[in-house]
Amino acid sequence: MAPLKPALLxxxxxxxxxxxxxxxxxxxxxxxxxxxAKLILRNFGGLLLSTNLVCLALLFRKPVDNQLMAMLCACLGTYHVWPIYRAWARMGAHDVGGKVGEKVLGGPVVHFVVHVVCLGALLGSGVVGLLEG
Incomplete structure (x- = not known):
C-alpha cells in the first residue's frame, strides 16, 4: 500500500x-x-496555502479515497520540481554573478534537499498508489 497520507503530510x-x-x-x-512583485509573492503564498488546505481536506476525508489521494500526490510532486530548480539556481548564484540574498528558512541547500525529498515522496507515493488502483 502506497504511503499516501505521510506524503501529503x-x-x-x-x-x-x-x-x-x-x-x-x-x-x-x-x-x-x-x-x-510583493503582491505576486503574496499571491504565490496564497496558492501554496491553498494546496495545504486541499491536503488537510483529503487527510481527514472519510471514507478515504486512495485514487484521489494518489493523483494529488503525483500532482503536488511535480510542483516540487520548481523549488528544486530555484534552489539550484540560487546555489550557483555566486558563480554567475547573481544576487545572493538573505537565507530564508535554511537557505538554498536546505531547500534543495527538502524539495528533492518531497518530490520523491509525493511522486513515488502517487505513482505507486495509481498503479495499485
Missing part, C-alpha cells in the same frame, strides 16, 4: 512555513522587490 509540513513566509514577509524572499 510531508507536503503540508514543508509548505506551511513557506506559504506563511511568502504571505507575511515577501521582502525576505525577494529583497528590494517592488510593490507589484
Amino acid at each position: 510531508l507536503h503540508l509540513l514543508i509548505e506551511t512555513p513557506a506559504s506563511l513566509s511568502f504571505l507575511l514577509a515577501p521582502y525576505k524572499q525577494l529583497p528590494g522587490a517592488s510593490p507589484e
